[in-house]
Amino acid sequence: MDDRAGRPPDNEAMQRVATVDDWASRFARLTSGFPLSARLGIRAAARFVPELVKVPMLLAAAAETTGDATPGRPDPPLTCVPSAEWRGGSADVVVVGSGAGGAVVAKVLAEAGMDVVVVEEGRRHTAEEFRRTSTFDRFRTLYRDSGATVALGLPPVVLPLGRGVGGTTLVNSGTCFRTPDRVLRRWREQWGVPTDEFPELLDAVERMLHVAPQPLDVLGRNGLLAIAGASSLGWDAQPLNRNAPGCAGSCQCAVGCPRNAKNGVHLNALPDACRAGARIVTEARVTRVITARRRAEGVLIRRPDGSSFVLRAPLVVVAAGATETPPLLRRSGLGGQPGLGRGMAVHPATTVAGRFDEPVNSSRGVLQSVGIERFHDEGILIEATTGPAGLVTFPLPGTGRELRHELDNRHHLAYLGAMVADAPAGQVLGRHRPVITYQLTRADAGKLRKAMVEMGRVLFAAGATEVLTGLDRHPRASTVEELAEIVGTTPAKALRVAAFHPTGTARMGADGQRAPVDVTGRLRGVYGVYIADGSCLPTCPEVNPQVTIMAVAMAVANGIRSTS
Secondary structure: OOOOOOOOOHHHHHHHHHHHHHHHHHHHHOOOOOOOOOOOOOHHHHHHHHHHHHHHHHHHHHOOOOOOOOOOOOOOOOOEHHHOOOOOOOEEEEEOOOOOHHHHHHHHHHOOOEEEEEEOOHHHHHHHHHHHHHHHHHHHHEEHHHOOOOOOOOOEEOOEEOOOOOOOHHHOOOOOOOOHHHHHHHHHHHOOOOOOOOHHHHHHHHHHHHEEEEOHHOOOHHHHHHHHHHOOOOOEEEEEEEEEOOOEOOHHHOOOOOOOOOHHHHHHHHHHHHHHHEEEEEEEEEEEEEOOEEEEEEEEOOOOOOOOEEEEEEEEEOOOOOOOOOOOOOHHHOOOOOOOOOOOOOOOEEEEEEEEOOOOOOOOOEEEEEEEOOOOHHEEEEEEEOOOOOOOOOOOOOHHHHHHHHHOOOOHHEEEEEEEEOOEEEEEEEOOOOOOEEEEOOHHHHHHHHHHHHHHHHHHOOOOOEOOOOOOOOOOOOOOOHHHHHHOOHHHHHHHEEOOOOOOOOOOOOOOOOEEEOOOOOEEOOOOOOEEEEOOOOOOOOOOOOOHHHHHHHHEEEEEEEHH
């Protein structure tokens, strides 16, 4: 174990962070008098500047290198070829993207005897790299746009998106929910998607990922306080099902597990695919799906040095994610389907923190540990969620001295987060680079407000002396009643919102006027092009979506296998 793990970051470094935050706040005040422009506006952007600066700088200032230097499970063999070393060629199937959807498609089709090449824009990362690399450097390299992807709107929504071999499964929480029955019923009745075999698909995914409830021994005090608070209220709270049987509670999920304890697809589906003969071309951006006479013929790939090559294949499965799939299809001349890029749900989330007299040390334990489903039928899912130093500070109020004081005392904070099942209120525009917009609806803002109050109720019931709201004008509450008053009078545009689960930008369904993708996963209007990622989910899945996406991808791959 690294003897620096768990220690507070150096005070001098934190002072530098506070100075930078002061600068950002001055910028926000200086620009706050400008008129709003379009949807986002200068004032909205100005309010957002401190957060954009704060998170990466806090990560840079953290003294610890990793949360756990103990060697864990070895990295499995993967047949990865950097694009600089690839000289073109052909395959039976090209899979664009190596995340939850693409990895499963590659596994199923390779094991069926097809020649599969997976094309991944990012590179391969290893557990050894995670053990020796700083939290900040991992955050910067594991996420698209260095973690600063934002959906434009009021409020703007932070949208972290993983990039690398394994996609977002490299950096997600490891939380594994089955798709709720009510969601499957909605997809069947309203979208015409056959879901009768979905339970068996979910079973297969859970076996692949080794999903099980998280044991209490490594849960961490952050999760135990959530259980205690919920129990005091008479609510049920349980450790979450996760794909991390070897978890040691290093709380590093969001920046790559240094022990390989979390079963991202780089540890199961992709190795299975490679054992069956699949290859992965890394650091390769697909700029276009090539078609002729409305049939797939392969993809055009750009290397980091700007050179390009063609990879020929009669089948192309696009699994680039909900924000990248629509621009790729537009660049390929395949963007004319009604609804493409629209209908995006993001599962918006917010966080509150409770201050306790005794240390919590929330960065020790499981990053996302406990679920409270009391309000899930209303579209609100509460989870005890924390993270490495620097990633869980966003409820902290103030700048300068106030921020320094909060940072010095952050080890007494416990965190809860909530996600709300949202309307499809977002869209992905653009061809060469996605422009993401999202406008929180009034109903979903109401869900977020209720979630904040109920999370505060849990924290106070667990013994918190105050709750930090993350709201600029009213950052603290001493009682549930005060919290309810603060939240109830905060306009939607002032809520602080993040999101981690974009879906629905190439929805699957029976109605071609609403769904660009048919119920088999085939993109309408062209033969040999399929979609198998979060973009094809018809609506918000209402839970952490990895298992759902993998099950949908398995269904798509099974259909391709049976007809090829």
